[in-house]
Structures are given as C-alpha cells and as structure tokens.
Amino acid sequence: MIRGTFDRLFDFLSENILYCSIFIEHVRLERVYREILFQRFEHGVSEFREREIAKRCGLAVSSVSYALRPLKGIGAVEVHRRGFRLLDPWKTLIYWCSVRSLWRDVVYLNELDLQVREIEESLPPSSIPTAYTGFKLRFGYAPADYGEVLTYGIREEFEDRFGDERRSSRPNLIVLKMDEHLRGLGRLPLAQLYVDLWNLETWYAQEFLRRIEEYLRRTVE
16 A cells, blocks of 8 residues: 555656656747747848757757757748758747747736836846836837736845735736846847737737737838
C-alpha cells in the first residue's frame, strides 16, 4: 500500500515537472517571435541567422529552430542553410497571438484606490508599460478611455511601492513578468504591444488594436 502511494506520488510529480518544463520553454520561445518581429516592423530586417537570434534571445540554437517549425509549416518563414527569411510577418504575428497567454505571466495584481493616471505616474522606473498605457506612451494619445494599467516589471518593486498584492475581480494594476530579452531591448516592441492587446477581452482593447493594426500594416506594405 505504501509502495503504491509512493508510485502514484512519483507519477504525479513526474507529470507536473514535465508540464512545468514545457511551459517554461514555451514562454522562452516567444522571445524568438518578439525579436524577429521587432527587427522586421521597426528596422525593416527580413533575413536572419539562427545563431544570432539565439544569442540575442539567450537561447540555444536548437530552441530557435524549434520555434521556427510552426512558422515554416504555415509558410511564414523560409529556412535555408545560412539562416532564414521572414516571408510573412503578419502570419507570424497572428500565430504568436494564438499561442500567447497573457495571464500566465502575471506576477502582481492589485486594486488600488487611485486613478489610472496616478498609477501610471507612480510606476517604478524599470517598468515597461504595455497595452493601453504602452500605446499611449508610444503614439502620444489613447483612442479610448481605459480602466487598468498593464506593465512589465519586477514584483518586489511593485510590492515596495504599492504594498502587498490584493487580488480582486477588477484589478487596476496588472504586472507581467519582465524577462531578460525584453529588458535588453529597453522598450516595448510594437509586435509585443499588438499581441498583448489581442489577448485582452475588454471592448476598448479593440479600439487600441485597430489603430496599431493599421500602423503595422503600413510598415509592411
């Protein structure tokens, strides 16, 4: 009986460790999509070397190759001996939208008794805002009113500034995990902004999304 209990516990732990490993690797692979779309939309680059992308993203070359497989399967990239070419940035962007899970990156939530502007003005300096605040910072205006602030940041800095996390059904401060690749870029790429907005369910997210989609499509015409 004891042996059977340990066997079931071992199976449970093995399955969950495997799941966590796959989850972590999948999150890391999103850096590849962020990097190549950042280069395409903001620098006009379409030709890449896997080794260089791996270095920029802090990944193994094999991980970059793995991340490219689904893109190759939908005709978004063409892989050749020296590297790969981004054929369809829009397909790549939509694929990333479909596999992105915004809420799995949440590290801090709070419902603060503050206006949105007050929260924005109080963000720690290392923060990189996304979604509505990110759009406003990038384009200088907001196409619709909004009721929450989403930003990439470091949990401890937000705890120091806003206190312990207070989860509720309507948080107005949502902090997403800051990874090394995003920190290295120093600003929010347009593709990341689009993907984050795409994964929000509010009606006003659609207004922001429509505007950035128009802008991005002009960059690839």
